[in-house]
Amino acid sequence: MEIKIEHLSKKCGNKNILKDICLNIPVGMYGLLGENGAGKTTLMRILATVSEPTAGMVQINGVDIKNKKKIRQIIGYLPQEFSVYPDMSVYSALDYLGILAELPQKIRKERINQLLKQVNLEQEKNKRFKNLSGGMKRRFGIAQALLNNPEILIIDEPTAGLDPEERLRFYNLLSELAMERIIILSTHIASDIEATCSKAAVICRGNVIFQGDISELIKLGENKVYTATIQQNKLEEFKKKYHIISIYQNGENISCRFLSDKALQGEYVSCEASIEDSYIYLLSDYKKEVE
Numbered sequence: 128m129e130i131k132i133e134h135l136s137k138k139c140g141n142k143n144i145l146k147d148i149c150l151n152i153p154v155g156m157y158g159l160l161g162e163n164g165a166g167k168t169t170l171m172r173i174l175a176t177v178s179e180p181t182a183g184m185v186q187i188n189g190v191d192i193k194n195k196k197k198i199r200q201i202i203g204y205l206p207q208e209f210s211v212y213p214d215m216s217v218y219s220a221l222d223y224l225g226i227l228a229e230l231p232q233k234i235r236k237e238r239i240n241q242l243l244k245q246v247n248l249e250q251e252k253n254k255r256f257k258n259l260s261g262g263m264k265r266r267f268g269i270a271q272a273l274l275n276n277p278e279i280l281i282i283d284e285p286t287a288g289l290d291p292e293e294r295l296r297f298y299n300l301l302s303e304l305a306m307e308r309i310i311i312l313s314t315h316i317a318s319d320i321e322a323t324c325s326k327a328a329v330i331c332r333g334n335v336i337f338q339g340d341i342s343e344l345i346k347l348g349e350n351k352v353y354t355a356t357i358q359q360n361k362l363e364e365f366k367k368k369y370h371i372i373s374i375y376q377n378g379e380n381i382s383c384r385f386l387s388d389k390a391l392q393g394e395y396v397s398c399e400a401s402i403e404d405s406y407i408y409l410l411s412d413y414k415k416e417v418e
Contacts, residue, residue: 135183158320158327203272213257262293348400
């Protein structure tokens with residue numbers, strides 16, 4: 128089971144949203160990481176057959192993306208903005224969506240009860256959708272995406288608006304689901320990818336600038352991350368020399384975490400790179416090349 132993407136492009140007017148995308152996505156959790164506006168949502172909409180590419184080829188389990196009816200039988204899609212009729216109960220909304228998906232009544236009943244248990248919404252099945260918390264709505268979204276028991280699950284910015292506890296619960300649910308499926312997770316939060324995925328691609332300005340194991344992504348920032356304590360009146364000058372990742376007050380001075388291509392010593396302390404450090408370094412390095 129895999130998704131094969133070759134030379135995929137998408138134009139809107141004169142703007143190139145996606146440029147010659149080539150990816151192979153295997154079974155398990157696969158992350159799409161990139162800034163807002165990088166093209167992640169456009170790619171996911173194409174994979175979900177909601178949008179069509181301008182050029183290129185996509186095959187899902189050997190089925191061409193142009194065969195929309197067959198593709199929609201094997202995928203589940205949770206967009207970033209998701210809602211149903213607000214006054215419907217959780218159960219009724221899932222039942223209605225199952226009817227639209229042409230699922231027989233017996234299968235709908237069995238599957239809805241199973242999914243409510245799986246996403247921990249059994250106690251909320253009679254609650255109106257509009258009265259659910261943000262985390263419950265995302266879990267409902269997963270349930271509706273799984274109604275047709277898909278082989279592929281496509282999820283766009285799933286943890287937006289969730290508190291830390293809900294995010295952890297969501298990660299655990301996705302990890303369980305990924306044992307038998309391809310799950311594509313799109314986000315601009317590097318830690319979301321690290322928490323759930325073993326492989327990822329990074330998209331910047333419509334281009335794939337990295338694809339591979341998470342461990343390979345983290346290695347890109349090795350020997351590039353430093354900390355230093357500087358005087359407040361030196362901050363602007365320091366910003367001109369280095370790409371600052373974070374700053375915080377340290378008494379009368381400022382402590383900075385920053386990137387440097389050159390090896391530094393003395394007052395500069397080398398740090399172990401996190402996935403966020405490496406991701407920021409990758410974006411920064413790519414933008415330098417194209418600007």
